[in-house]
Amino acid sequence: MAHPSTWLTTRPAGLYCEPGGFYLDPHSPVAKAVVTHGHSDHARPGHGAVLATAETLAVMHARNAAPASERAIRYGETLSVNGVAITLQPAGHVLGSAQIVLEHAGSRAVVSGDYKRATDPTCARFIPVPCDVFITEATFALPVFRHPPAAAEIARLLASVALFPERTHVVGCYALGKAQRLIALLRQAGWDRPIFLHGALQTLCDLYVELGIELGELRPVAAGSGLAGEIVLAPPSAIADRWARRLGDPVVCAASGLMLVRQRAKQGGVELPLVISDHADWPELLSTADDVAAPEIWVTHGREDALIHALGQRGIRGRALRLVGRDEEE
Amino acid sequence: MIPFANLLERLLFSPGRNAKLALLRRYFETVPDPDRGLALAAIAGTLDFPAAKPALIRELAARRTDPELFALSYDYVGDLAETVALMWPTEGDDTAPSLSDVVSGLRDTPKSGLPALVESWLDACTPAVRFALLKLITGGLRVGATARLAKLALARMSEGRVDDAEIEEIWHALAPPYEPLFAWLEGKGPRPDPPGRPVFRPPMLANPIEEPDLAALDPADYVAEWKWDGIRVQLLGGAEPRLFSRAGEDMSASFPDIVANLAHPAVLDGELLVMREGEVAPFADVQQRLNRKAPTRAMLERFPAHVRLYDMLFEEAEDLRALPFTARRRRLEAWFARAAPARADLSPTIGFTGLDQLRGLRAGAREAGIEGLMLKRADSPYVAGRPRGLWWKWKRDPLAIDAVVMYAQRGHGRRSSFYSDFTFGVWDGEALVPVGKTYSGISDRELAFLDNWVRHHTVARFGPVREVEKSLVLEIEFDGAQRSTRHRSGVALRFPRIARLRHEKPAAEADTLANVTRLIPGEGP
Ligand SMILES: [Zn+2]
Numbered sequence: 001m002a003h004p005s006t007w008l009t010t011r012p013a014g015l016y017c018e019p020g021g022f023y024l025d026p027h028s029p030v031a032k033a034v035v036t037h038g039h040s041d042h043a044r045p046g047h048g049a050v051l052a053t054a055e056t057l058a059v060m061h062a063r064n065a066a067p068a069s070e071r072a073i074r075y076g077e078t079l080s081v082n083g084v085a086i087t088l089q090p091a092g093h094v095l096g097s098a099q100i101v102l103e104h105a106g107s108r109a110v111v112s113g114d115y116k117r118a119t120d121p122t123c124a125r126f127i128p129v130p131c132d133v134f135i136t137e138a139t140f141a142l143p144v145f146r147h148p149p150a151a152a153e154i155a156r157l158l159a160s161v162a163l164f165p166e167r168t169h170v171v172g173c174y175a176l177g178k179a180q181r182l183i184a185l186l187r188q189a190g191w192d193r194p195i196f197l198h199g200a201l202q203t204l205c206d207l208y209v210e211l212g213i214e215l216g217e218l219r220p221v222a223a224g225s226g227l228a229g230e231i232v233l234a235p236p237s238a239i240a241d242r243w244a245r246r247l248g249d250p251v252v253c254a255a256s257g258l259m260l261v262r263q264r265a266k267q268g269g270v271e272l273p274l275v276i277s278d279h280a281d282w283p284e285l286l287s288t289a290d291d292v293a294a295p296e297i298w299v300t301h302g303r304e305d306a307l308i309h310a311l312g313q314r315g316i317r318g319r320a321l322r323l324v325g326r327d328e329e330e
Numbered sequence: 331m332i333p334f335a336n337l338l339e340r341l342l343f344s345p346g347r348n349a350k351l352a353l354l355r356r357y358f359e360t361v362p363d364p365d366r367g368l369a370l371a372a373i374a375g376t377l378d379f380p381a382a383k384p385a386l387i388r389e390l391a392a393r394r395t396d397p398e399l400f401a402l403s404y405d406y407v408g409d410l411a412e413t414v415a416l417m418w419p420t421e422g423d424d425t426a427p428s429l430s431d432v433v434s435g436l437r438d439t440p441k442s443g444l445p446a447l448v449e450s451w452l453d454a455c456t457p458a459v460r461f462a463l464l465k466l467i468t469g470g471l472r473v474g475a476t477a478r479l480a481k482l483a484l485a486r487m488s489e490g491r492v493d494d495a496e497i498e499e500i501w502h503a504l505a506p507p508y509e510p511l512f513a514w515l516e517g518k519g520p521r522p523d524p525p526g527r528p529v530f531r532p533p534m535l536a537n538p539i540e541e542p543d544l545a546a547l548d549p550a551d552y553v554a555e556w557k558w559d560g561i562r563v564q565l566l567g568g569a570e571p572r573l574f575s576r577a578g579e580d581m582s583a584s585f586p587d588i589v590a591n592l593a594h595p596a597v598l599d600g601e602l603l604v605m606r607e608g609e610v611a612p613f614a615d616v617q618q619r620l621n622r623k624a625p626t627r628a629m630l631e632r633f634p635a636h637v638r639l640y641d642m643l644f645e646e647a648e649d650l651r652a653l654p655f656t657a658r659r660r661r662l663e664a665w666f667a668r669a670a671p672a673r674a675d676l677s678p679t680i681g682f683t684g685l686d687q688l689r690g691l692r693a694g695a696r697e698a699g700i701e702g703l704m705l706k707r708a709d710s711p712y713v714a715g716r717p718r719g720l721w722w723k724w725k726r727d728p729l730a731i732d733a734v735v736m737y738a739q740r741g742h743g744r745r746s747s748f749y750s751d752f753t754f755g756v757w758d759g760e761a762l763v764p765v766g767k768t769y770s771g772i773s774d775r776e777l778a779f780l781d782n783w784v785r786h787h788t789v790a791r792f793g794p795v796r797e798v799e800k801s802l803v804l805e806i807e808f809d810g811a812q813r814s815t816r817h818r819s820g821v822a823l824r825f826p827r828i829a830r831l832r833h834e835k836p837a838a839e840a841d842t843l844a845n846v847t848r849l850i851p852g853e854g855p
Pocket residue numbers: 039041042114326327329330
């Protein structure tokens with residue numbers, strides 16, 4: 001057996017599979033790449049050929065990041081490239097997000113991309129795959145990050161809407177994944193009023209609907225419209241600026257795992273922080289390490305110090321890849 | 331504890347003053363005694379638990395969490411109470427104690443029993459309640475509500491029976507849990523201040539003057555004084571003499587040399603200084619005395635305290651505050667001539683004929699002990715708070731240097747989890763030497779830039795401190811430079827703040843230590 005460290009290396013553009021001749025989530029343009037999901041820090045524009053799920057490729061098209069050529073494969077389907085077997089398995093992060101399972105010379109490595117273990121009505125649930133090397137993110141890799149159930153956070157949002165019926169609740173959220181998950185969670189909680197969208201969220205919501213995710217009635221925010229008592233979704237950059245203030249006296253909300261840290265939330269001018277994350281929290285990172293039973297775990301980005309320390313206590317060898325070009329949160 | 335924790339959480343995130351007032355008022359109206367009074371005390375900073383200190387929390391955290399993970403978490407979160415509240419290993423079941431249980435527990439439990447008690451509370455509480463509990467223990471709630479705001483909320487609660495100035499006036503005669511105060515506010519009891527007992531009175535504060543105010547001002551209406559670079563104090567003379575800080579904190583024990591000379595009954599306003607042979611010493615000398623609860627004889631000799639008086643609020647039991655400034659001044663002068671207290675003098679008034687003359691005086695005021703000028707309306711009554719248009723402070727222009735960022739640390743409070751505390755230095759030959767540390771002056775946008783810059787330019791880490799590449803120049807404004815043994819450079823800056831980021835300036839062109847030394851009074855050219 002050849003250990004994955006002999007055939008998976010880091011190069012300036014990112015993680016590289018030597019025998020397969022392809023990169024995994026490279027951050028600059030390359031000839032051949034396998035991409036875990038459509039967030040812009042993983043799915044960069046300008047690649048030659050990309051292998052990914054059909055949903056991820058559709059997202060890349062919607063974001064003007066389409067590669068020159070593409071190949072879609074389904075979860076569970078296996079494709080062989082120069083003696084490397086590639087299988088995609090759900091990562092539970094956003095629609096189409098996948099873990100890339102690589103098998104070569106008798107060993108198996110799993111590149112998980114971004115992932116979470118909590119249920120999400122807009123995407124398939126994470127499936128742990130036992131492996132020799134598990135490659136993980138570490139966005140929320142500190143014991144302070146224990147994310148509450150998303151439904152409880154949605155209940156707080158709806159309670160605030162009931163408490164301030166004369167104000168508009170504007171929720172800052174990322175355009176891909178978080179926005180659609182919030183809408184789906186609101187629908188599950190019984191909120192059947194139209195949900196209003198900032199223009200920057202429209203395209204990806206339309207795409208989700210096209211790909212079969214029910215989101216109910218969505219409306220653009222019309223100029224000068226009175227939206228008292230309504231819920232508006234907007235990108236994080238819009239909630240603290242003039243765009244949000246023109247809605248009257250808005251309750252500024254933000255949905256992110258970072259909202260757990262009070263001073264972080266306050267710094268962003270947020271009045272109602274909602275702790276809703278599409279990334280694994282600390283207990284999920286550790287339980288995933290147990291589930292995949294890998295003797296070695298590589299950490300791509302985030303707070304690797306804490307995770308590697310905690311893995312060491314469990315007898316798991318941790319290694320920081322320190323990949324560049326990853327965002328804090330996407 | 332649960333209603334109190336909810337209040338803190340909502341206060342922390344409510345951006346508007348009116349929303350905060352409404353939250354406080356609703357809390358005071360709906361929560362019974364004594365919890366509401368204890369919450370008021372917590373917000374106003376009048377609760378103190380001598381045996382329960384941050385060290386206790388660190389000790390519990392060390393016992394129940396992994397030290398390395400704790401250190402990394404604390405570094406990220408930046409706030410001890412929040413770090414422990416979030417990473418405490420239990421989920422909590424909300425069998426949380428009441429606020430009064432917590433207060434009496436913290437006050438009455440012997441020191442040896444406190445760790446077990448606090449630990450059992452932390453196990454029982456959810457993270458939000460743990461946060462409130464730990465903030466209570468570490469003090470300094472800093473939840474976006476001040477004592478002042480709480481008093482305004484109390485005034486609203488009385489529905490017009492009591493105004494906030496009256497609450498301020500009697501505040502220092504009251505103590506937690508303030509039950510007679512609430513009874514008075516609700517119309518169920520008398521005004522709760524025993525007559526005849528001298529108490530701290532809220533002081534009158536000055537507004538900074540800007541050019542438009544200056545242009546509109548008629549010099550004939552005003553009296554000028556030097557603005558002394560010391561500590562504003564209130565002195566209660568009489569049988570039980572007392573010395574209070576501007577915020578009403580009793581500092582008598584720290585300044586026995588002053589208090590011993592206050593036998594004549596009066597309430598006086600003045601500046602606390604250190605003086606040697608008639609010369610005002612630098613502010614650093616006052617600082618030496620400030621935090622000594624019981625100064626040694628050597629301290630008293632090395633740093634002799636002095637008060638420079640400028641106003642009189644009461645003479646015996648007579649309230650002078652409604653009199654015009656000039657009348658109070660005459661009463662002060664007469665009183666001073668009779669009482670002749672040692673270690674005290676009168677702040678002289680400065681004769682002037684026009685604004686140009688004042689401008690000249692202010693520009694020339696560079697010696698130690700003078701921060702600028704005060705302008706007081708001759709007819710101004712003594713009004714608590716910061717009334718507009720009566721007293722102005724006119725600080726001399728700040729000094730400025732260009733310095734290079736050397737180290738960064740995460741901030742606390744509102745800026746925790748961002749790299750926002752910067753140590754900066756100037757050139758001493760080929761080497762940079764630190765001359766100060768600052769966290770103030772930057773906008774949120776600059777803060778975000780600096781935080782990101784630090785993350786990408788770290789060259790070494792020492793615990794929570796990051797050493798950064800020596801390439802970013804900051805323009806630092808400050809009020810003065812003085813000799814110091816705290817920094818390797820031998821110089822310290824007073825009130826340094828970041829005026830702006832000078833991206834365009836190469837680090838090699840930042841200021842030199844010689845440039846900074848020249849700004850120390852008495853060492854210039
Ligand atoms: Zn990512």
